[in-house]
Structures are given as structure tokens and as C-alpha cells.
Amino acid sequence: MGDKNHLYFGDNLSVLRRDIKSESIDLVYLDPPFNSDRDYNQIFTNKQGDKASAQIKVFEDTWHWNNEAEKLFLETIEYYSNSLVSNFLISMRQFLGTNKMMAYLTMMAPRLLELYRVLKPDGVLFLHCDPSSAHYLKLLLDAVFGFRNFENEIIWCYRQGGRGKRNFAKKHDTLFFYAKNDNYTFNSDEIRIPYNGTGGYVNNNNGNVVNGKRYKPNPKGKIPEDWWDIPALTPTSKERVGFPTQKPVALLERIILATTDEDDVILDPFCGCGTAIVAAQRLKRKWIGIDVTHIAIHTIKERLNNEFGFLNDYKVDGEPIDIDGARELASNNRFQFQVWAVSLLGIDYKSDFNSLKKGADGGVDGVRYFQNGEIGNLKKCIIQVKSGKVSVKDIREFDSVIKRESAELGVFLTLKQPTKPMINEAASAGFFTNYRGIEYPVIGIVEVKDLLTHKIKPHNIFPD
Template sequence: MINKLYYGDNLNILKVIPTGSIDLVYLDPPFNSKKDYNLLFKNESGLKSEAQIRAFSDTWKWDINAERTWSHIVSCMKPSTISLLSSLRQFMGENSVMAYLVMMAPRLDEMHRILKDTGSIFLHCDPTSSHYLKLLMDSIFLPENFRNEIVWCYRQGGRSTRHFPRKHDIILFYSKTDNWTFNPDSVRIPYHGTGGYQTSGNGVTNPNGRNYQPNPDGKIPEDWWDIPAIPPMSKERIGYPTQKPLDLLERIISSCSNEGDVILDPFCGCGTTIVAAEKLKRKWIGIDITNLAITLVLTRLEQFFGPRLSLYSIEGTPVDIDGAKTLASQDRYQFQWWALGLIGARPLENNKKGPDGGVDGFIFFNYELQSSRVGKVVVQVKSGKVSVTTIRELSTVRRNQDADIAVLLTLEPPTQGMKREAACEGFFTCLYDGRLYPRVQILTIEETLNGSKVDYPVVRP
């Protein structure tokens, strides 16, 4: 199997995954938090850059789409799930929570279908929705296949003077059957005298006075996990609003799968599950509904593994110029995020006003070895007509942004006049290699699909 990233609605993609082909599912879906999550990127110096974009909206409402999904549930899902959701609808009415559960139900049903009999699923949620989701999971996976309610504890986050600060998430662990994969020795942790045991001599004495010889590799973690959230200035943090620590995903994947098994994350976001699966020598499938997420996953994989990265394919994103034109006509913002991903640029929020006008993305680079100086490339994406005026305006943007290089990434081919205007902007000289780099560069989407890249300094140790 070749690893795969899918761009699109995960319900449609789950339906084409073969029955009984997945060993482990981890999902971290939106929690119905009623928030818009913004993504802040860090530049190469570790500081937050001005590049910010809305990652996703975690807001649900009962509308015509929820009603359509409800009709599908009633006609296709098992009686126990229909009965549960019908009772909840009578109790709660047509509100945001009900819309959220109706969205989740058919997706969880498909995940149950595609799991192997030895497979498991870990559903990551928060205390505001975990009790509803547990009922839904019981109806689909059955109560006897419930294994743990894992409480992930952390210290970072918000504070309150009106209630106890909320410092944990819930992870619901279910198996497909009573014969599931579990590797306790792969996730042992050091003893810390917890659980009422006190160390004494070479062993551990329990409250009843009997000696117990501890395992030299440590203990199996309890169902509460004290794993720190990612600190604000951590190198691991990429700025994705719901990014989870790699240690958390490594524990889940190590415990309930083996090397070569297939891991699925249907809400893969910034790709922590994918990175952990690759690191642990598992096969993987990631799905997300934004091209922004797909771009982030690819960037992280390249940063972590470089030439050692396993083979993978990307489904649902354009692979040729016709596909690019189709995406541009369907959704201009998705096209823009996808296009920026082709050249490794970081997107800027599209609707931001003010001095960043005319910038769609950035690329940052080091000027030289062992230097804190950071260079900047500004990128503008165009899916419609372009002209000499486009280049003149981009040149002005470059100067206003104090950027070293400006790039026009265009769906339409440039005119000769545009090429001459770009050439008139001259060159940027890199201190590291002494090379000259064009101040204004024009790349077509077709050229990038064929492997062309932005010409800027790449400092290698």
C-alpha cells in the first residue's frame, strides 16, 4: 500500500475505503466549540509572522444540510443509532449540538466498517461533547467494545476565576471486537510511586504488605495521561490552532498497532498523526477538507523525514492544468492555498486589510549560516487575467514589505511585456553564496506542476 493524503469531504472518501482494511483510527474532529480558529505561522527566527489565515470554523447549526443527513441516517444506519439520535432530537430539538452529532454519526459508522476486527478507534474530544459522543459510539461500536475513557491532562491553556480551569481533553477508546491489538510494553513509563504503592528495598510494597517486583521497563500508563501540551515557543509548534503533541499520538499508535499497520486520520489537520505513523513505520491515510491542511502535512513530512520519507500519493487535488482551472473556478481560496503549497509558501489571510494588501503568501529563508537575519519572499497568486500592471503593483508590494524577492504565481501565461517589466527590477545578492536572484519572478501554475521552483537562497549546513 502507498500512503495517501486525500483532499475532500471525509464522508465521501471513507465510503470508498475497503471494508476491514484499517488497523487504527485516530480522529480529532471539531468539538462544536463555536469558534473560528486562526492559524499563525512562525518565521525562521521563531517569531510569529504576520502570515495568518483562518484554518477552520468549528460552528454547527441545524439547516437543510443537517436535515438531509438526518434523512440518510434514518434510511441507512442501524436501528440502535436511529433510536438514540431520534431520542436526542426529541430531547434537545434542532440545535447546534444535534447538528454536530448528525454530522458525526455517518462518519463514525463508516469508520466502524473499514476497521479490521483487530482494530481500534480513538476519538479525541472535549468535556463539552464527550458524553454525547460516547452515547453515539456505544450505539455504533457497542458498549461491550468500550475500552477506556482516557483523560489527557495538561497544564498549558486558559485560566479562570469563575470556575476550575479546564485542563484536560477526553479520548474515547473503542475496539472493533473483543480481539484487539494492544502492545503494553511499547508504552511503559517510569514508576513515580503512584497508585498507593511505596518503594521499599528492591521491590514495591502495596498497602496490604505484599511485595511486588516492578517491571524494569516501567509501568503501563493509567487512563489519565500527563503529557504536556505544546508550549508556545516550542520548535514542534507550527501554529495550527488544535495541534496535538507528537508524544500523545506516538503513545496511541504504539499501543494499538504494529509496524506496517495502516493508520487513518479522517480529520488530519496539520498532520501530527501522519508524522507519528511515519516515524513509527506504519502506513497511513490522512483526509482533510482544506488544501491548507494538506499543504501543512506535506511541509511537516518533508521537514521531519526529507529523503527518508516513504512513498505517498495525494488524491483530490489538481495534478494538471485542467484540474487547476477547475479548482480555481470552484473555489478561489482553495485554489490559492493549493497553489501556495506548490512552492512551499505560507498563506496570508485573504480578507486582511491594510499594509499587507497584495500579498497572498510568504517564504522565509536565512541569509547565511549561523545568522539570525531572515530573508523574505512575498507571493501573489492570480487565477485570472494578468498584465504589466500586475508586475508593477507587485514590485510596489515588495518594496512596501521590505522583501528581498517577489513572486507572481499565475494560472494564465505572462506576456513578454510582463517578463521585461520583471527583469527591470534587477537582482538580489545573497551574502551566503554570492549568487544573484531575480527581485521579481514569474511562475505559471503549469511550470510548478512540472517541477519549477522559486529561485531564492537555500542555506545548507
């Protein structure tokens, strides 16, 4: 693992088993998919060609009992044959049958066991979930940690969100707090809040009576109760990075301040847009993040650079760093290759996130807007990514897409070397002249290897 902060692009179960040492982590925070039957992500394929049930890719949080779930179930109860978790899975299967919930619990069980393994003896874990699976997850956590090591069920209350029509409006998430033993860190003075603050009671100079005894309130305030009134992010919040299910930094800061000290190591195995990582960085903790989507990895890198102004103070594993790695990613998962390849062009997912969808995309894999002269005169460049065999037919079809989208420019990003007829066909599309009189080819063919070797740099592709 080393001393550097670390981002891993890949299946967290594989990363945990391969790269994270036993008893090396002070705090695990995980915000896994909730099994909420809402669209967020799809299943990823790992380097071995097996479907990784770690997380679902942008945007489907729906689980199914299939051959992959059956395989993982059998592997888990055999690999951890002497654990309470194996007995839990067998009992749950008898109770639930083979359905979505059972598939979800089968995914979570081996990951929680590995997270327990990597925690230090005085380490703690916070699992973030919603009411759809909370009751089952608590039983699973009891099996992993032992029910005596349960510390809190914390209710995170918020006012934002949906409205109830035939039931009460759902306005909370649940965080389960477990410790590996009784010696865990709890920095009460770091998280105190005013007595007359949110969720508190009014302070007075005479003290308060508890169990018949009078005491003076702590001048620093009180320790928060097990329900936290921390606002969720609004659509216009400055924190927002355009990522679904993003949590507020204030929520993670309270967890980190309470249960760790400076230089402790925080692990988030479903790190998404990196809120736990940002909070850890702000509070001078070390961190490890794992995510199975390149959208997440790219978003975190941008977020770290924007807030802290660095790109090299951490290590990234799992991203292609050469053409062989790019070919491997394309072979294993074309959609993730597409997302990664577009990121090489510096596409900003905060504005273009919704254009990156698996499925019928009409030949548009990314969009880049540029200003041509005076303010407000925005022009459009579209990006198409190809990881397989390419021919002159692809260029002709791309030319039609550019016209259909009313774009001034198009970038054809290819993993394979373009043919001479392709280059000639692209040249016949002509040039766009910007306000400075500089000409840009209407169809620019760019090879992935030239971006990886910095032979071509993104700022030379797009008009400024």
C-alpha cells in the same frame, strides 16, 4: 488502498466511502474539530461543488445549522436507516433542536459509521475530544459500537493552557477508547511506566496488597491508569510545526504501542499536522491520513521529509498533478488553490502560516524572506496568487503592494497565461541586484503550469 502509506487531500467522508476498504484498518485515531466555538477553520467545497462538512478550514471551529446540515441529517438517517445512529440523531434533534451542537453531531455521525466499517473485527478506535461535546460524542459512539464495546474514558491531563477566572481552569482532554470486539490487541508491556512515576504510587520491595492479597510489582512497571499526565506542547517546543491544535507525539505513541503491532495500519481521518502519522512512521506501522486542507497536507509532507528524509515513500491523492487538476481546484475552492499554489514555490508554512488567511489580505498571499549577503540582512519577497482572469491592471496594483510592503521582490503566480502588456508592465518595474551581482526582476510573473512541469523551479525564482 495498496501497500504504500497514503495521504488524501479531500473530504474524509468521501474518501472513506470511495477508497478505504471494509475491515482493513487496525487502529483509528481521530482528533476532529471540537465544536468549541473557537476560530480555527472554514467549510471546504468538494469536487462536485457541494460544501463538504468534513472539517473546517484554517481557523474556525464553529458549526451552524443551515441547509447543508439539514441535507446531511436527512441523508444520514436514510442511508443508515436501520442503525441505532439514525435513531440517535432523530432523538437528539428532538432534544437539542437545530443548533450548533446538532450540526456538529450530524457531521460526526456518518463519519463514525464509516470508521466502524473500515475497522478490522479486532480493531479499535480512539476519539479525542474536549468537554464541550464529550458527553454527546460518547452517546453517539455507544450507538455506533454498542455500549458494551466501550473500553475506557481516558483523561489526558496537562499543565499548559488557560487559567480559570470564574470556574476551574480547563486542563484536560478526553479520549474515548472503543473496540469492535473483545479480541483487540493490548500490548501492556509496551506502555508500562514506573510505579513511582507520574500518577503512580511508591514501589517497595515487599509488594503491595490488593483485595487482601499480596503481589510483587511487575519489574517493568505498571500499566498507566485511565488518566495520562503527558505534557502538552509549549510554544517553544521543538516538536511544534506552527499548526493549531497540535498534539504531542508521546500521546500518540502510547496509543499506537498499546493497541497495534508493527505493520498494522493506522488511520487518522482528521490528520491535521500529522502527529499520528509521524508516530506511526517512528513505530514501523503503516498509515493513512486524510485532511480537507492543503495546509495540513503540505505540513505533513514537510514534516515527514524533515524527520525521515523521504518524499516518495507514500502516495498523495487529491492534490493537482496537472494543469487540469489545478483548474478544477481553483474552480471548487479558490482559497485552497491559493494555499496549494504557494506551496509549489516552497513556502515554509512553519514561518509563514499566519500570512495565509482567507479574507482581506492586502494583496499578499505568501511571504518569502531571503538573506542578501551578510547575516541579518534579510530581504522580503511577497507572493500574489491569481486563479482567474488577469490583466495589466493586476500588475500595476501588485507593484503598489510591493512598494507598500517595503519588499524587494514580488512573484505574481497566475493560473492563466499572462498577456503581453502584463509582461511589458512587469519588466518596467526594473531589477533587484543581489550581493553576488545577479539581477532578479522586481516583478516576476510565474505560471502555475511551468511549476507543475518543472520548466521553472522554485530555487531559480528566489535569490539564495
